[in-house]
Every structure is written in structure tokens, then in C-alpha cells.
Amino acid sequence: MTFRLSARPASIILLLLASWFAPASLNGQTPPKAMVLAWDGAVPSLVDDMLRRGKLPHLAKLVTGGAFANDVQPVFPSATAPGFASLWSGAPPRATGVSGNRVPKRPRSQHTVLESASGFDTPLEAEPLWAAAVRSGRKVVAVHVPFGGASSPGGLHFQGYAGIVSRDGVINARVSKPQLASDWKNMPASSIPPLEISFQIAASRFFGLFIDDPRIPREGYDTLIVAASRDGKHPACKLLSAPAGSRIELYWSSPVTVLAGSGDQATVYFRLFELNADGSDFLLYFTRPTREVVSPRELVNDAPAVVRSFVGNGGTLVYSQGGFGKTIPDGGDGLAEARYLETVAFAQYQLAETMRWAAARISWDLFFAYSPFPDESEHSWRGYLDPRLSSYRVEIARRLLPYVEKVYQTCDELLGAMLARRPPNTIVALVSDHGMEGVERQVAVNKVLEERGFLIFDERGRVDLTKTAAIYGGANNAFVLLNTTDRKGGIVTPERRGEIARRVRDALLGLRDGDRRPIAAVYDTQVDGAALGIGGEAGGDLYLDLLPGYEFDPRLRASEVVSSREPHGAHGFNPARPSMRTIIVLSGPGIHAGRRFEGASITDFAPTLAKLLGIAAPRHAAGRVLKEALAEPH
Ligand SMILES: [Zn+2]
DSSP: OOOOOOOOOHHHOOOHHHHHSSSOTTTOOOOEEEEEEETTTOOOOHHHHHHHHTTOOHEEEEEEEEEEEEEEEEOOOOHHHHHHHHHHOOOOOHHSSSSSSEEEOOOGSSTTOOEEEETSSSSOOOOOHHHHHHHTTTTEEEOTTTTTTOOOOOOOOOOOOBOOOOOEEEETTTTTTEEEEOBBSSSOOOOOOOOEEEETTTEEEEEEOOOOOOTTTTSSOEEEEESSSBBBSSSSEEEEEEOTTTTTTHHOOOOOOEEEETEEEEEEEEEEEEEOSSSEEEEEEOOOOOOOOOEEEEGGTSSSSHHHHHHHOHHHHHHHHTTTTTOOGTTOSSHHHHHHHHHHHHHHHHHHHHHHHHHHHHHOOOEEEEEEEEEHHHHHHHHOTTTTTTTHHHHHHHHHHHHHHHHHHHHHHHHHHHTTTTTTTTTEEOOSOOOEEEEEEEEEEHHHHHHSSOOOOOTSSOTTTTTOEEEETTTTSSSEEEBTSSTOOOOOOOHHHHHHHHHHHHHHHOOTTTOOSSSEEEEEEHHHHHHHHHOTSSSSEEEEHHHHTEEEEEOSSSOEEEEEEEEEEEESOOTTSGGEEEEEOOOOOOOOEEEEESSGGGHHHHHHHHHHSSSOOTTTTOOOGGGGGSSOOO
8 A cells, every 4th residue: 555645736726726616615615526437347457457558548547646446345246236236325235125137026925036127127225325415415417327317306317228128230131132222212312223121120110222422432332321211302311331440420320210119219320330332231230229218308408319319338249149240259350349349439439428418518516427348348258368267268368358458448538538527626436346257167056956856847847836945046146045935935934944055055065067166155144144245135045156267057947057158258256256356446635646445345435435525425335434545634
């Protein structure tokens, strides 16, 4: 730990400006504002390495002027929904009610161990920071932040993830073969006969027209007109084909309206990555159709379309299924990665535009923004970067690493966009919810439970709850549920619980994969629940830790107990594991510049920020104030 006093003239001037222009509070000091950016799944080892090589300039600036921890412990399971529930509330999953990305349905008396619901849509049982801020009279903006969809007086909450209608995808000649166009009205000028395609997105039918625009010198077809009918007069968009890596503002469409199945409107963006000069093939990508979910809606009436039309994620499914071409691990030359990377850059661009608009146009004291990166890309690639895996090939790792780094650089640019909108006397915090680890083997816990007689199926292959004592739930939360009598259809009485828990534990710890024991530890919530912050009404009974390189196979009836799968990145494991650790950076008024601190948990973030802002800590916060990150005197 370093104790370095930093006298930075620029920040002193900013503080002076703040005190001149901002209204003074009762004690003569204006309370600071705060901007909080969350990077999902930031891996500290890569962040450190890129910082050392000068590849994350905005983060470097934040770290130099602030306090930085790179061993921050997430919660159990180290997944996104429980991570953010705990980051924003300072309370462990046991208290937030968010025990995973999916959670067992409650109340227990009305739902069986087989039922689960989305963890992201679960109402937080612990008060989040923004509610505490509003309680203290502060105004909040939340930009697509997990659990940040609530409205607050005078605040603005974007919640694009709640509006996603269906997945993104690609259209190519195999989906719709270009044919000579016929029956079009208002055909645009073309040097050669136009070709047409048609395709469906959500409940909307589209017609496409390939033309050779006479104003574009390029030989052959170069432009795609997309329209809701065979009419070139008012096309939904006009796309020029350009290779991946081209400028986003020039080659991505404006938001195009599509109908969701329910009849309401959603929007997509298009990108034409490829168009052969002879029109024989093309690659048209569209983002996930998404409804506009903002509260209150009237605050975005004058916002540009890009602010109101959410993208959210990159084309990770398209990429992994080969829709952008062969991936590098599959023998590709990097074209698929470059295309995927542009979808990442576009998702980040849409977030940055929303952030810029909201930060400038809406009054706020506390500003939250979230990016799903690097997590999304880490899932695709971390398995190829981890030299401990048996499938590791140095050549593949060497070729993929630059793309992984570019994703982190898009995150850094998003941070830069936030820093550019930072008013004087404003704290900037960068947080993350978990780390990532490469995995290539999976453990079907339910197969073990079935073989040992804890999980019973009837003759039609359904779980027989009248005989089942334990199950690894479909929610896939690193925990086993005991079918206790407080649950609907439960059979394990309080008297038998201890004995059943012990027998399940012994069965799981006894599992072998060659000479390895893939299930490394089992934690009983009746013993360790309070200390580890696990369990509770929405939690599990036995939380499992696996050996590095293994992940859970959540299927009810897998054919093998332990099996191999293609390498990829995973998280959700025991938060004490070094690979699950992540980062926190705090910078600004009240924070010790140049400080490194250790041993923090993500539950410490909310009470620490509340302290810095001079607001009450969230009501259920159990984390501590990170005094070592604060400037004296505190
Ligand atoms: Zn993830």
C-alpha cells in the first residue's frame, strides 16, 4: 500500500470552480456528485497487464488520480444478477433475494424446487444506492443498469434489457437468395438491374433491394435498400456495404421499427458487412429487436433516436455459431472476429451516446451506467487464453488476445466518454461484478444425485417430487436445493435435513474424474450461510465449489457425469477463488489519490460511496466503508 499525497493543480482548480458555481449546502460545502460505470466481468490480470502497456488510457488516468483494488471479492454465486444486486445494495445474496441469474420461485410454500424465475426481474429485497440517494433528496440517472429500471422522483431510468423481444441475427443468400427485382414502385437509380431479397424480423416482413448506385464508382452492386414493402420511395434504411472495422456512424443504419409478436413496436439496427459485386452473396446483420423501456418516458421526448433505441449486446451468438464466418479457433483468419468486434463497438457506441445525452440534458446527482462488456467477449474467448486448460494452444491464444484487448479498449473509451462529461466536484467510480475463468469440462450434479438415489424420475422421465430429496436446480446457481417440507411438494422434514445434507455432501465430494475430484467443496447454508452471505428464502441449501477448469452442467438428465466441451469463459464459482476477483476504482473528492487497497468485497462499494456522497447508506448494507481508499480525514 502506498501513502502518497498528490497535489494536482487541475483538480484544485476544478474544486475551486465547483465552489464558485455550485450552491452551497448548510455546512458550507457542496456535497459531491458521482458517476458510476460498471464493466461486466472485468478480469483484473488482463486489466493490470493492459494498464502496464498503456492500452487503457482513461482507466490509467482514473487509477492514477484515485484508489484502485484488483482483488475485489464478488458474491456466491459470482454471477451477474447477484453481483449487481449486492454491488448496489451493499447486502449479500442472502439479503437481496437475488441468488442467481435465475432464482427459485417464492414463496416456497407455493412453488416446487423445479420452478424458477429471472433473477434480473426479481424485486430487490435490499435497498439500492439510488433509492438511498433519493431518500436523501438526490436525483438519479441510471443507464441500462441491472436492477436500475425503477422510476424515482425527478430521475431518469433507462432499462433496455427489459425490452428485448428476440435475438439478433444475420441474413445471407442462404436465407434469402437475391432474385431479379420485379413489381417495385419508385425503383431507385441503378447501373445494373436491381436484385431483391425478403426476410422476416420478429413479426415484420422486410424487402431488400440491391442496386449499383451510379454515384458510387465501385463496380457492381454496392448498396442495399431495406423497405417494409416493394417501394423505394420511403425506405426504412439504405446501407452501403463496407468491411468490418469501418466507421460506425457511416455504415450502421438508424433505428428501424419492427413489430414485436405482441403487436407493439421495437427497433433494430442493420449493418451490411459484405455484398458481392455480382450480388450472389451478402451478409446483413441486425441487432436484437428491443422495445423502448424508459421511466419516465416524457423525459426522453427530445432525445435522438439512438438514445431511445437500445442495442445492449454484441453479436456473440452469431459469432459463436459461425454466422460471421469461421472463428479463429475453427481455422478462420480473423474476419469473423473483426465483424463481431464491430458489433461490440456499436453496442458501446449506443451506450456512450445515451450516457452523453443523459448526463448533459437531465439534472442528476448520481449517475449510473452499465456495459455488458468485457463479460460477453470473455465468455467467448477466455477458454482459449487459459494455459492451464488441456486444450490450450499458444497460437490460438496469441491470435485471439488482440481482439480481447480491443473489447477492453471499447470499455475504456466508454469510460472516456463518461470522464468527458464529468462535472466539477464529481466522484467517478468504476466497478465490476465478477471475474472469469477458462473451462473445458462440465459436471452434471443431477446425474450424481440420480445415481445416488436423491433425485428420482417417474416412468415418463419427469422428476418425482414425492421421492426426490435433492436437485441441482435449472437456475444453475452453484447450489443444490433440498426438497424440504417448507416447499410445495417437499418431503425432507426438518428432522431429516441434517442427515440428508451430509449424505448429499459426501456423495458430491466423492465424485471422481480420473484422479481428480471435480467437486472441491460443499457449503451448507445452515452452517456457513451467515458467514458466506448465502442461503435465505431465495437461496440454496448446499453451495458447491468446483475444481478450476470445470463448470456446472445444469441438465436434469445428462448422459455422462463429467464430460468435455469446447473451451470458453465461465464464472459463478466460489467468490474466494482468485479467478473470480474483480476491480473497483474510486476517484474524486474525498478519495485518496494513488492509493492501492486490498481485501475489499463488492458489498463494500455501496456503503463507501454513500459515505463519500454524504447520504445515508442503503438500508440493508452489510459491507464496510473502505476507509483505506478515502482521503484524510475520515
Ligand atoms: Zn457472464
